Amino acid sequence: MAEVNSPVRVRYAPSPTGALHLGGARTALFNYLFARRRGGQFLLRIEDTDRARFKPGSQEQIEEGLRWLGTNWDETPLIQSERKAIYEKAAADLIASGAAYRCFCTPERLDQMRAEQRARHEPERYDRLCRAIPADESERRAAAGERFVVRQAMPLQGTTTLQDLVMGSVTFRNDTLDDHVLLKSDGFPTYHLAFAVDDHEMRISHIIRGDGWLPSAPKHLLLFQAFNWLPPAFAHLPLVLGPDKKPLAKRHGARDVLEYREAGYLPEAVDNFIAFLGWSPGTEEDILTMDQLIEKFSIDKIQASPAMANLERLDWLNGQFIRRLTADALAQRLAGRMPQVPVESLKPLMPLVQERLRTLNEAPEMLRFFFEEPDSYQPAQLIPKGRDAAATAMALTEAATTLRPLTSWTPETIEPALRGLAERLGWSSRDLFMGLRVAITGRTVTPPLIESISRLGKERVLARLERAGRTLAGPAPS
RNA sequence: GCCCCCAUCGUCUAGCGGCUAGGACACGGCCCUUUCAAGGCCGGAACGGCGGUUCGAUUCCGCCUGGGGGUACCA
Numbered sequence: 001m002a003e004v005n006s007p008v009r010v011r012y013a014p015s016p017t018g019a020l021h022l023g024g025a026r027t028a029l030f031n032y033l034f035a036r037r038r039g040g041q042f043l044l045r046i047e048d049t050d051r052a053r054f055k056p057g058s059q060e061q062i063e064e065g066l067r068w069l070g071t072n073w074d075e076t077p078l079i080q081s082e083r084k085a086i087y088e089k090a091a092a093d094l095i096a097s098g099a100a101y102r103c104f105c106t107p108e109r110l111d112q113m114r115a116e117q118r119a120r121h122e123p124e125r126y127d128r129l130c131r132a133i134p135a136d137e138s139e140r141r142a143a144a145g146e147r148f149v150v151r152q153a154m155p156l157q158g159t160t161t162l163q164d165l166v167m168g169s170v171t172f173r174n175d176t177l178d179d180h181v182l183l184k185s186d187g188f189p190t191y192h193l194a195f196a197v198d199d200h201e202m203r204i205s206h207i208i209r210g211d212g213w214l215p216s217a218p219k220h221l222l223l224f225q226a227f228n229w230l231p232p233a234f235a236h237l238p239l240v241l242g243p244d245k246k247p248l249a250k251r252h253g254a255r256d257v258l259e260y261r262e263a264g265y266l267p268e269a270v271d272n273f274i275a276f277l278g279w280s281p282g283t284e285e286d287i288l289t290m291d292q293l294i295e296k297f298s299i300d301k302i303q304a305s306p307a308m309a310n311l312e313r314l315d316w317l318n319g320q321f322i323r324r325l326t327a328d329a330l331a332q333r334l335a336g337r338m339p340q341v342p343v344e345s346l347k348p349l350m351p352l353v354q355e356r357l358r359t360l361n362e363a364p365e366m367l368r369f370f371f372e373e374p375d376s377y378q379p380a381q382l383i384p385k386g387r388d389a390a391a392t393a394m395a396l397t398e399a400a401t402t403l404r405p406l407t408s409w410t411p412e413t414i415e416p417a418l419r420g421l422a423e424r425l426g427w428s429s430r431d432l433f434m435g436l437r438v439a440i441t442g443r444t445v446t447p448p449l450i451e452s453i454s455r456l457g458k459e460r461v462l463a464r465l466e467r468a469g470r471t472l473a474g475p476a477p478s
Numbered sequence: 479g480c481c482c483c484c485a486u487c488g489u490c491u492a493g494c495g496g497c498u499a500g501g502a503c504a505c506g507g508c509c510c511u512u513u514c515a516a517g518g519c520c521g522g523a524a525c526g527g528c529g530g531u532u533c534g535a536u537u538c539c540g541c542c543u544g545g546g547g548g549u550a551c552c553a
Contacts, residue, residue: 015553050552107551123480124549149551167483176481184551191553215482215548238484239546247546280491284501306546310489313503323516356515433512445514
């Protein structure tokens with residue numbers, strides 16, 4: 001293990017095969033929080049040694065996702081495909097020391113071997129045929145141009161124990177470990193070789209990665225030993241399941257975190273949400289800012305059991321974070337979603353919608369009546385239950401008449417005027433307000449009516465009341 | 479098949495031998511109320527099973543069951 005006091009350096013090492021999904025974002029976040037908490041570095045590494053699965057644009061997409069979430073990395077990302085020669089050299093060193101060997105077996109032979117093992121109900125593992133090839137013969141065949149891979153030579157007996165920071169002590173019998181491939185016949189390293197070489201070179205102190213790597217962790221530990229390098233500490237994160245209880249990473253349509261941005265979620269809400277997937281501060285606090293997450297983060301509070309992403313909770317969290325924004329900040333975040341409205345016009349309206357929003361995307365519809373006239377009125381909505389069209393038309397007209405003489409247009413003057421009208425009419429304020437609400441906004445669900453009337457302005461309110469009144473008074477549409 | 483991991487309300491979790499098993503989301507009810515929210519109060523809801531260890535197990539150990547991962551010249 002690395003020295004306790006050595007500088008903390010961790011990394012998130014995605015392969016560029018697609019988007020940054022919630023599970024990957026959580027791995028990145030945990031690394032980030034740990035690094036910041038310990039005053040260390042958080043690095044990024046692109047594991048693109050599999051040319052077949054490489055997706056152009058994926059790296060940029062992942063980086064944008066990380067930036068959006070605020071998990072900013074230090075230093076320039078390391079790109080594995082640019083380091084082919086370094087891995088080849090490392091593999092050669094391992095061959096020289098006897099910790100690895102060339103394997104000349106063809107894919108066909110390996111297939112056949114596995115089929116036979118399967119038939120005999122034996123574990124499917126490389127049978128180590130080429131491990132017995134003498135060094136000079138191996139050299140000669142390689143020099144002659146014969147295709148080969150390099151395999152790690154696992155110890156044949158004994159056990160390997162990993163002290164995992166999350167899972168605890170995990171012991172494997174060495175004779176169950178496969179002599180897996182380190183260097184492919186195309187000269188590219190597999191994950192196993194590349195990650196060890198890079199983590200050593202990058203002076204990584206802690207490997208915080210997905211639980212999927214746990215089964216190969218002993219091989220990784222052995223590999224560090226084979227190189228005679230001090231291994232980093234390991235922390236394997238339990239996986240994150242989707243709502244269908246399938247692992248997020250494998251789930252069809254695992255969502256890009258950027259889709260959450262499009263859907264109107266705040267990055268601070270998403271961070272808070274994923275932080276609590278498998279971790280908690282050990283207290284009853286549940287709304288934490290990034291700074292608070294950093295302050296409270298520790299690996300020993302990470303759970304060993306998998307967590308299922310509960311998107312309803314994300315909705316709630318998002319609402320909580322929206323409510324904590326200042327009105328100006330909320331207006332700024334809304335600006336991109338309502339490009340036709342100047343931010344300055346948006347700001348005074350924020351108090352009306354702030355506590356009603358769960359996502360940013362709900363705002364444009366909620367505020368629409370401030371910027372557009374209602375399309376048309378549905379009498380069924382306009383007329384309160386138990387009233388008729390004529391009475392409602394009269395009430396709306398009366399409302400206009402009542403409001404027109406007001407010299408001051410504020411909630412303090414509007415509200416008593418309308419309540420007085422309800423009394424004169426013998427209507428409940430509930431009924432009157434609903435009629436007015438629909439007349440003025442075109443909708444039955446709106447921000448508070450009096451405030452809306454006040455901010456909409458006298459002219460537009462009177463015009464809408466009269467228009468609605470005319471709609472009801474006029475001939476019924478056929 | 480073989481190897482490995484995991485197991486508290488529906489979900490996220492607190493708990494690290496003695497608790498009326500706590501909080502949050504969601505759900506139901508009530509209050510507030512001009513609609514919708516927000517907020518407040520109340521409620522239902524969990525230690526997978528069986529054996530140990532112990533005066534005492536949610537907690538420690540084993541087995542079983544259940545879930546998951548790995549088992550590629552993918553990461």
